[in-house]
Amino acid sequence: xxxxxxxxxxxxxFNKVRSAxxxxxxxxxAFLPMALQLILEESQQLLQSRANSxxxxxxxxxxxxxxxxxxxxxxxxxxxxxxxxxxxxITDTGLAYVIPLxxxxxxxxxxxxxxxxxxxxxxxxQIAQGRMLAVLGESVIGAGVAEEYGLAxxxxxxxSPDTLFDLAGAYPLKMTVAGILERxxxxxxxxxxxxxxxxxxxxxxxxxxEDLSRTRDSSVILNRSEDxxxxxxxxxxxxxxxxxxxxxxxxxxxxxxxxLTALLxxxxxxxxxxxxxxxxxxxxxYHIVRPTEVIQGLxxxxxxxxxxxxxxxAIVGLATVLAIALVFSLSVRLRxxxxxxxxxxxxxxxxxxxxxxxxxxxxxxAAGIICAGLLYIVDANVETLVRMFILN
Amino acid sequence: MxxxxxQIIVSILLVVSFTASADEKLSVYAVNYPLAYxxxxxxxxxxxxxxxxxxxxxxxxxxxxxxxxxxxQQADLxxxxxxxxxxxxxxxxxxxxxxxxxxxxFQRDYISVEQTVxxxxxxxxDHSHAGTAFTTWLDFNQARMQAKAILSVLENQRPRHADxxxxxxxxxxxxxxxxxxxxxxxxxxxxxxxxxxxxxxxxYLARRYNINMKSVMWEPEIMPQQNQWDALxxxxxxxxxxxxxxxxxxxxxxxxxxxxxxxxxxxFSPCANTPxxxxxxxxxxxxxxxxxKAFR
Numbered sequence: 185x186x187x188x189x190x191x192x193x194x195x196x197x198f199n200k201v202r203s204a205x206x207x208x209x210x211x212x213x214a215f216l217p218m219a220l221q222l223i224l225e226e227s228q229q230l231l232q233s234r235a236n237s238x239x240x241x242x243x244x245x246x247x248x249x250x251x252x253x254x255x256x257x258x259x260x261x262x263x264x265x266x267x268x269x270x271x272x273x274i275t276d277t278g279l280a281y282v283i284p285l286x287x288x289x290x291x292x293x294x295x296x297x298x299x300x301x302x303x304x305x306x307x308x309x310q311i312a313q314g315r316m317l318a319v320l321g322e323s324v325i326g327a328g329v330a331e332e333y334g335l336a337x338x339x340x341x342x343x344s345p346d347t348l349f350d351l352a353g354a355y356p357l358k359m360t361v362a363g364i365l366e367r368x369x370x371x372x373x374x375x376x377x378x379x380x381x382x383x384x385x386x387x388x389x390x391x392x393x394e395d396l397s398r399t400r401d402s403s404v405i406l407n408r409s410e411d412x413x414x415x416x417x418x419x420x421x422x423x424x425x426x427x428x429x430x431x432x433x434x435x436x437x438x439x440x441x442x443x444l445t446a447l448l449x450x451x452x453x454x455x456x457x458x459x460x461x462x463x464x465x466x467x468x469x470y471h472i473v474r475p476t477e478v479i480q481g482l483x484x485x486x487x488x489x490x491x492x493x494x495x496x497x498a499i500v501g502l503a504t505v506l507a508i509a510l511v512f513s514l515s516v517r518l519r520x521x522x523x524x525x526x527x528x529x530x531x532x533x534x535x536x537x538x539x540x541x542x543x544x545x546x547x548x549x550a551a552g553i554i555c556a557g558l559l560y561i562v563d564a565n566v567e568t569l570v571r572m573f574i575l576n
Numbered sequence: 577m578x579x580x581x582x583q584i585i586v587s588i589l590l591v592v593s594f595t596a597s598a599d600e601k602l603s604v605y606a607v608n609y610p611l612a613y614x615x616x617x618x619x620x621x622x623x624x625x626x627x628x629x630x631x632x633x634x635x636x637x638x639x640x641x642x643x644x645x646x647x648x649q650q651a652d653l654x655x656x657x658x659x660x661x662x663x664x665x666x667x668x669x670x671x672x673x674x675x676x677x678x679x680x681x682f683q684r685d686y687i688s689v690e691q692t693v694x695x696x697x698x699x700x701x702d703h704s705h706a707g708t709a710f711t712t713w714l715d716f717n718q719a720r721m722q723a724k725a726i727l728s729v730l731e732n733q734r735p736r737h738a739d740x741x742x743x744x745x746x747x748x749x750x751x752x753x754x755x756x757x758x759x760x761x762x763x764x765x766x767x768x769x770x771x772x773x774x775x776x777x778x779x780y781l782a783r784r785y786n787i788n789m790k791s792v793m794w795e796p797e798i799m800p801q802q803n804q805w806d807a808l809x810x811x812x813x814x815x816x817x818x819x820x821x822x823x824x825x826x827x828x829x830x831x832x833x834x835x836x837x838x839x840x841x842x843x844f845s846p847c848a849n850t851p852x853x854x855x856x857x858x859x860x861x862x863x864x865x866x867x868x869k870a871f872r
Contacts, residue, residue, distance in 0.1 A: 318642040
């Protein structure tokens with residue numbers, strides 16, 4: 185057998201292109217379905233574990249998938265906006281406590297998650313460096329963000345403008361990095377967390393400026409009466425919240441109408457969860473979803489598509505195997521003279537069979553090794569691939 | 577026998593550890609002294625109440641640093657006064673779940689502060705920074721409701737000690753009702769009697785007890801400027817008060833000059849921070865004795 189393998193090896197090396205092509209075909213046919221399975225299993229695990237740890241999500245009536253993807257995985261697609269009043273309504277029921285979310289803006293292509301401190305306890309996120317958010321204008325960043333941009337506590341990160349064409353709109357806000365989270369291997373690693381009020385400042389609902397009742401620059405004043413001062417657009421609004429100007433930051437209007445993208449609702453128990461869901465069944469404005477159900481539905485769809493893809497790959501694979509068989513069969517015909525020479529040298533028919541078999545074994549083995557290597561690389565980077573191709 | 581012995585030991589240890597953890601003191605942070613006092617009275621040995629405001633600072637305007645905010649974040653409960661009390665709350669990041677607005681039950685009855693300058697810019701229209709009067713506890717009935725809110729949240733947190741909390745609350749309620757009734761009776765003798773408040777912090781007191789009161793903006797330790805004296809004179813023309821209510825002992829010169837205008841001084845301490853002597857109830861009893869002077 186060793187002799188057959190040696191001769192088969194020499195033959196294959198001599199016919200490099202043909203050998204490489206055969207190895208590549210078999211590798212692809214074996215690698216594709218297995219890699220797909222790996223990626224989908226990992227994505228299912230990532231999506232499902234995150235969804236399982238989130239009892240209920242409240243958002244505007246509409247796409248449950250958009251709501252879940254934005255709230256849990258910080259997807260770019262922003263769901264319809266709801267208001268703080270929804271948070272107060274749920275709190276008033278006494279059935280659950282809520283964690284408000286406002287995930288709309290970005291800082292250097294990383295999502296800014298406006299929320300309350302409760303979020304960190306809920307997700308069991310710990311501070312690795314620095315400290316937790318304390319005041320307006322501070323941020324806490326995920327380990328991935330810190331690593332990618334080389335940020336440390338005390339550095340700054342600036343919010344990206346919502347649009348380049350709104351010259352009179354909200355200014356970017358420079359936020360101090362108060363702390364960096366420990367790596368959690370979740371989407372939280374790639375997020376910039378701020379207090380909800382800071383997110384509203386980015387929105388433009390809160391701002392800081394000089395005291396208009398005491399300003400010496402009359403050119404910013406449009407109108408002044410005994411109890412009211414009107415300023416014009418020249419009024420400079422601070423783009424950074426510091427200890428010196430923090431007291432000047434304020435919010436206009438009724439806080440109950442301030443925007444949110446979603447609410448995480450954590451009910452006291454299963455009965456409270458059922459009661460809460462029941463209250464919102466007929467609600468025209470909001471709906472409550474169970475992320476685990478939404479993700480299960482998504483995964484079922486994905487795996488349904490995967491089954492179709494698997495079927496297609498199987499058919500293509502069968503065609504490839506038939507093509508390879510045809511190649512070998514044609515190869516045997518083309519090598520008739522060579523095989524005749526082997527017989528004349530005294531070898532039996534079995535030797536010829538062994539030679540062909542050895543070639544097949546080597547090709548399949550080589551393809552197998554390459555496939556294993558590629559699968560190892562995919563497995564090592566599967567989390568990144570899932571985030572790149574599925575979550576983003 | 578060995579296995580059974582160890583099973584018993586482990587069971588005992590589990591029960592002891594469970595009991596110990598269930599009895600662990602609740603860490604309660606308050607934004608002012610009245611709430612801290614109520615929490616201590618009601619919670620007793622089940623709570624560890626902290627008021628981190630330095631003794632010489634008005635808690636309403638205190639600005640804690642990041643380390644103190646971190647302490648608040650770690651507390652089991654954070655007692656808020658509501659009505660916009662404690663300006664630092666607007667800029668601080670605190671866990672919503674632990675916040676207790678003790679005046680939520682009567683927030684519709686908050687008093688708006690008048691004479692505030694509004695400002696406007698951008699498309700949002702006219703906006704006001706109108707304040708809200710925040711010394712809610714000076715209405716002893718409201719103080720009782722705030723104490724009740726604290727009772728409610730402590731019962732939720734430590735249901736095993738609910739009976740003790742209720743007993744403690746009942747005693748506190750008795751004290752607050754007594755203060756309420758005593759002050760009502762005193763003022764009822766002459767409800768039109770005019771008073772001047774040295775500082776606009778007695779809105780709820782005036783409303784609850786029908787005290788005919790107008791405010792100026794003076795500080796006890798600072799001699800007012802001439803324009804402030806002139807403004808007082810103008811006020812006296814339509815509101816001929818014979819008494820001025822101070823938050824603390826007034827400057828001697830101020831008191832003397834007021835006497836020249838036939839205005840006597842009395843001290844009604846809002847007791848927003850920990851008193852040097854006594855406690856909330858003793859300070860309020862003292863306040864009531866002071867105000868009684870005006871009705872003799």
